[in-house]
Amino acid sequence: MTHGTWGKMKGTRQMDEYTIRISRFNPEVDDGPTLKEYTVSHVDQGSVIAALIYVYEEIDSTLLFSYGCRYKLCGKCAIKINGQPGLACETTLEDRMTLEPLDNLPVIRDLAVDRSGLLEPLRKYGLVYSADHEPEVALQPPEFSQLMRCNECLSCLSNCPAYKEEIDYGGPFFGVKLAELYYDVRDGKKQLKHLESFLDQCIQCRQCDVNCPWDVNFSEISSKIKGEVFKHKGVSVRDWLMSRPHLVGHLVSSVSSFFNSLVKKKSVRKIIDVLLRIDERAPFPEYHPGKVLPREGIERTTKRKVAYFVGCFDRFNDPDTAKNSLFVLEANGVEATAFDPGCCGAPFIGLGDLESARNRAIAVSRELRKLIHQGYDIVASCTTCGAVMKYEYPFLFDQLKEEEVQSRIYNLGDYLWQMHKAGELNTDYKKIKRRVGYQSPCHLKAQKIGAPFVDLLQLIPGLELAATFDKCCGMAGTMGFKKERYELSQRIGNPLSDEIRGKKLDLILSDCASCQMKIKNDAKVDSVHPITMVRQAMR
Template sequence: MFDLNQLETSYDKCLKCNACVASCPVSAVTFDFGGPKHMGPELKRLIDNQQIIDDKRIEFCTLCGNCDISCPENVHISTLTAYAKAIHTEKSGSGFRDFVLSNAELVGKMASAFAPVTNLAMKMKPIRKMMDKMMDIPEDRRFPSYRFKNFKRIYKNKTAGSKRKVAYFVGCYATYNAPEVAESFVKVMKFNGIEVVRPCQKCCGIPMLANGRMKQARKNADYNIKSLLPYVRQGYDVVATCTSCSLALKKEYLSIDGTDEARELAAHVYDAGEYLRMLKENGELNMNLAPLKETAGYHAPCHMKAQGMGNPAMDILELIPEYTVQDLGAGCCGQCGTFGFKKEKYDVSMKLGRAMAQSVEELNADYTVTECGMCKNQLDQLTDKAVKHPMQILAESYERAKQAV
């Protein structure tokens, strides 16, 4: 985890070695993006010297975090680019499309309330053509479906009484698009004797940061910190099933909020796979897992890799008897959150996804596994394999073991 006190001067440590450029998925497929070195440390120097305050190329940064992990000097490149995005948006403004894409929670609430109609509308060519022409959302881009019986409706808050207890940061995707992921996580925790509560929460803010809406992201960060911190102080662990959400709580809030409270919260946040791996290392994980004679290809989300925690999902899935999981090793999927929903970036998104699609085809496993809902969206569009969350697989193994007793 980086030191906030070094944020303003961290760019001075840049060696101009191009390690960040070599690790940047977007730089590998287009020259429209200046690259993380130029759009991060170099642009910050120019801004500080008042030589330049805006560069529209920054819009092609996906804030994937690969540059941070690759930098040998621990320069906070993605944080610098996030602030550059905010400067660009404040100076140049942004349209209705970017407002919609940055407000995933608002869209989720509205779309799930009319889920059958919403899902049908998103598949109708006339409506998609209209969205293409009026909002620059490409006609061919697949959209995730919404669920009327979302997780917020079916799971009420309560107080946990178990020794270990979890405050679940559900996130927009598991709430409105895939409540089965949230339900599976709760089941997995129950099989491990851990009760789960759902604190009041807002969108983690990653879509807002990606669209240069720093002030809005800060408001959400402040709300979530104030909502989650009391649980932490009562002994709860904060766990997320979306790697973008866990990245926001662990890292992004330190830069956009920067308070001691943000630091205190970050120290108690886990990705779901990371949390289960910690239980295993402590001898606390329920190992009564039934065999699953299945093969899976695992796609690692960029926001998981950006947390520098290895590959916890695979570490846990490999504990299931007779289960085979293999890392696709295909890099960025290309969806990149809201990035792939933008017409001017759609071709770049598709180019980025080619290696992943080819890897899925070559492996020819039973299905693909990933923690990220947006990675799933791209996988659904580019491959013919079903896509599952690690928690769904674990829940199935635990349930089969229970039924076998």
């Protein structure tokens, strides 16, 4: 009788050698972490966890990492893989991978973080289910099941810029726990008060969604809850104004030069600070008159038609970015038109005024659909407008849900890069001798398309991309203006400012206008949209 084949693990045929770098750190004896190289024999279809187990078994069993279930249930194997948090069990091993522990959590040793702190916020806020009885009829809303998918891997905490500075707030992990109870029909809406103070700390950078292995997409749910909180609260004059950049833009742009010189005065800023609680130390945008228009008589050489989404900031504060974007598209033979349906609604969402945001979403979607129907691709240079149309419209407002519509909405950098890949981008650029840095905005990272401008900038001869930055600037839409949140905004943003100053660069390129403002104001380095560079390089 044969013995059967239990556990013989057939199928380990082809053995390749892979080199990976693993962060080694024992806080008791080392000053800081060091990356150590290991060569692993890669098993066909191997995952990162398989490689770690290999290192542990075959090379060095002092390596510490956590795992439990081997596939996506326990959440313990979450680490940073090439800088991005993710589960080692579901990530396919690649050569030259760098493996590090999650950020923002105490490291026990090497790749293992201490998760025991999770109990604290649960205790502190008395987060416990407290329904008196189980109702006979209880159907949970879809948000409940969505939240319940969370396997507590803590990738979201690793990404959260606010949690990094404000551990007490508990971060998205704690938000998920709160929201679970909030949405549970059996427990009522008892958690709203906690949620209100929680959402005050959340900067809506959406980084908690980016690496979530179960697509809990907490930032979308938190926007919804913010809407519920808003219903019970009044709105200040400042917040009312700040959530209407298009209206304010219209009013101010007609007297822009007067307004600009006025708010440059310290005394005026002081008055605004007191009256409106807009912090006098915060940056303030400049206003411009006029409208962005495409040029006439351009030769069309591709079939591409682009409706360039003119965001509020584009229109009233930074018309150069819109002009440059249209110029670059047109110069590459694209039929480009300026699409200006008004504000996308992002500031309303930030405030929690979902009714007003919904009206914006419906109006913008209507126009946008028409254009798509006419064969236009929608392209936005503003990363926030883009993220809102791609994620918030479908989830919060049931707009633009169809794949064929969604697939036609692009980020500017991504669109140009795709043109380049299709051989439709003229890259016969002038030489630009300059050292610059690039900052990845949170809402670009949230779109999970990488940083396309980093690739595009490499095509410009002579241009030296001396550093890339991906820390949050702390501006968080309108948060950085607000007196009561200015201090947190600074704490979140300071590490980026310090890093930028340390690199001694004279220009930082960033897709996001808020980041640019904050970088100029705090790091005292000039900052523009990267399309400016592309435009300058064109002959």
